[in-house]
Amino acid sequence: MPKALVTGSAGFIGYHLSRRLLELGWQVIGFDAMTDYYDVALKTRRHELLEAFEGFCPVVARLEEPGRLTRLLDETAPEIVVHLAAQAGVRYSIEEPQGYVESNLIGTFNLLEAVRAVPVRHLLMASTSSVYGANEKMPYAETDKADTQMSFYAATKKANEAMAHAYAHLYGMPVTMFRFFTVYGPWGRPDMALFRFVRAILEGEPIEIYNHGRMRRDFTYVDDLVEALVRLAEVPPARPETARAIAPGDSLSPVAPFRIVNIGNARPVELMDFVAAVEKALGREAEKIYMEMQPGDVPATWADTSLLKRLTGYCPDTPVEEGVARFVAWYRDYHGL
Ligand SMILES: NC(=O)c1ccc[n+]([C@@H]2O[C@H](COP(=O)([O-])OP(=O)(O)OC[C@H]3O[C@@H](n4cnc5c(N)ncnc54)[C@H](O)[C@@H]3O)[C@@H](O)[C@H]2O)c1
Numbered sequence: 232m233p234k235a236l237v238t239g240s241a242g243f244i245g246y247h248l249s250r251r252l253l254e255l256g257w258q259v260i261g262f263d264a265m266t267d268y269y270d271v272a273l274k275t276r277r278h279e280l281l282e283a284f285e286g287f288c289p290v291v292a293r294l295e296e297p298g299r300l301t302r303l304l305d306e307t308a309p310e311i312v313v314h315l316a317a318q319a320g321v322r323y324s325i326e327e328p329q330g331y332v333e334s335n336l337i338g339t340f341n342l343l344e345a346v347r348a349v350p351v352r353h354l355l356m357a358s359t360s361s362v363y364g365a366n367e368k369m370p371y372a373e374t375d376k377a378d379t380q381m382s383f384y385a386a387t388k389k390a391n392e393a394m395a396h397a398y399a400h401l402y403g404m405p406v407t408m409f410r411f412f413t414v415y416g417p418w419g420r421p422d423m424a425l426f427r428f429v430r431a432i433l434e435g436e437p438i439e440i441y442n443h444g445r446m447r448r449d450f451t452y453v454d455d456l457v458e459a460l461v462r463l464a465e466v467p468p469a470r471p472e473t474a475r476a477i478a479p480g481d482s483l484s485p486v487a488p489f490r491i492v493n494i495g496n497a498r499p500v501e502l503m504d505f506v507a508a509v510e511k512a513l514g515r516e517a518e519k520i521y522m523e524m525q526p527g528d529v530p531a532t533w534a535d536t537s538l539l540k541r542l543t544g545y546c547p548d549t550p551v552e553e554g555v556a557r558f559v560a561w562y563r564d565y566h567g568l
Contacts, residue, residue: 232286234258234309235464236351238294238342239316240281241265241274243420244357244411244453248313251457253284260307262300263316264293266334268323269421277418294338300345308349311464314342314356317388320422321361321527324384335387343398353405353467355460358392360412360449360495360532361385369499370449370535373410373482373491382527392491400487405467409460412495412534416453416554417561425555428509428517429562437518438506444521446502447531449495452554455547459494462543480538495534496547508552512559 235252239245240261249259261281265274281287288307292299294316304312318324318334339356346354363371365379380386392408399406415425431438467488471477474485482491510516524530540546562568 232256232258234260234307236260236262236304236307236309236312238262238312238314240289241278242315243418244414244456245315246277246281246418247416247453247457248315248460249281249287251461253281253286255461256286258286258288260288260290260303260309262290262292262303265291266318268318268320268330273418273421294341295333297341300341301348304345304349304351310352312342312346312351312354313460313464314339314354317357319384319420321382321384322525323422324382324387325527328383331383331387336390339391339394343394346404347398347402350404353407353464354395355407355409355464356391356395358388358408358410358491359385360410360493360534361529362389362392362410363532364529369531370497370533371493372480372535373493373538374480381529384527396484396487396489399484399489403470403488405469405488406490407463407466407468408489408491409463410491410493410534411456412449412451412493412532414451414453414456415558417558419453419558425509425558426562428506429513429559432509432513432515432517433568437520440502440506440519440521441528442522442524442530444501444503445530447499447533448502448505449497449499449532449534450505450551450554451494451496451547452549455496455549456494459539459543459545459547462545463492463539466542480541482538492539492542493534493536494539494547495532495536496549497534497536499531499533500551505551505555508555509559511552512556
């Protein structure tokens with residue numbers, strides 16, 4: 232049975248990826264600290280569902296715990312590591328930046344050190360579309376310069392990309408970093424717009440619409456994202472013989488087995504169309520409060536997914552109406568509504 236270490240396995244994306252790997256017959260070591268950034272009961276429930284699979288082994292610990300990840304890799308020898316554990320969230324990084332230093336910088340450093348000590352076939356790590364920051368050229372391509380991060384969250388993820396590149400170069404470890412674009416779906420995060428909108432509408436509360444609704448997001452349905460991850464796991468980057476061997480549009484490093492890949496829907500949706508999809512799925516109209524743009528936020532995101540398509544033959548394509556309806560069905564079921 233192939234074996235994977237998934238960090239952040241009690242998180243939204245980590246849960247879905249772990250579940251899919253288990254269904255495919257993998258053994259999964261699920262590493263998560265169950266942090267209290269949002270409802271811990273939701274994380275506990277996700278892990279309980281994974282524990283129904285024989286191949287799942289949960290480990291509750293923090294990335295920052297010295298030596299913990301190295302010992303774990305040594306004991307379990309997984310083929311791949313998928314690093315999803317992080318302090319996520321753009322807005323919260325303005326209030327509480329320290330947690331981002333601990334989980335994203337120190338935590339990721341420990342993970343890289345562990346993989347240096349106990350090499351794996353492929354290390355896959357989460358970055359974010361937020362690293363494109365103030366870029367105005369759309370769609371965002373991996374080969375575009377991305378040097379204008381607008382939030383501390385994005386800055387720590389950009390730092391993770393640089394840290395992983397250096398380790399890939401120095402120690403020859405194959406690393407793929409993926410930039411996710413607004414992922415949504417069942418078991419989603421309570422701090423994200425979809426969850427907040429649905430909760431508010433069902434409770435008869437108004438919803439807050441930032442930048443007066445002039446926002447576009449490349450919403451990515453979680454099952455599509457997982458499909459892309461599972462396929463990318465089979466395409467570890469190799470160090471190129473020469474820089475000229477790198478195909479145009481490929482983000483492969485000229486000096487390391489390291490690549491960055493966007494995972495998005497490649498079809499940005501207007502925020503008000505997204506709200507309309509939520510209203511339709513709930514059969515209720517939302518009361519809306521129009522607000523200014525929030526600090527750290529960007530007005531639009533849009534992924535160029537041609538590299539993903541070239542590497543895996545796959546591109547996310549679930550329309551938001553369908554994905555939102557599935558989220559609403561899950562939300563009602565989970566809350567017994
Ligand atoms: N959901 C999105 O739209 C999105 C977009 C871009 C990037 N990402 C990235 O994808 C990854 C997964 O995101 P998610 O939406 O599933 O978030 P999530 O918050 O649901 O999951 C992250 C998990 O990591 C765990 N964790 C946090 N700090 C930890 C630490 N120091 N040690 C051990 N565990 C720790 C948390 O308990 C949580 O369960 C993150 O790296 C995030 O930055 C997510």
